[in-house]
Amino acid sequence: MERGEKEPIQVICPKCRYTEIVYLPCEDLPKCPHCDIRMIIAELLDEGKSY
Ligand SMILES: [Zn+2]
Numbered sequence: 001m002e003r004g005e006k007e008p009i010q011v012i013c014p015k016c017r018y019t020e021i022v023y024l025p026c027e028d029l030p031k032c033p034h035c036d037i038r039m040i041i042a043e044l045l046d047e048g049k050s051y
Contacts, residue, residue: 006023007023007024008021009024009041009043010022010041010043011029011040011042012041012042013034013035013039015037016032018033018034018039
C-alpha cells in the first residue's frame with residue numbers, strides 16, 4: 001500500500017446539499033459552485049446533529 005497524506009472525504013453544502021468528494025491535505029475546504037459558500041465535511045453531519 002502506498003502512503004498518502006491526502007484523504008478522500010465527502011463535503012456537503014449546508015445550503016443546497018450539493019455533495020462532492022475532495023482530497024484534503026489540510027483544512028482547505030472547497031466552496032459550493034452554486035452558493036459560493038464554504039462547504040462542510042459530510043461526516044460531521046452524521047456525527048454531530050446537536051445543533
Ligand atoms: Zn450550495
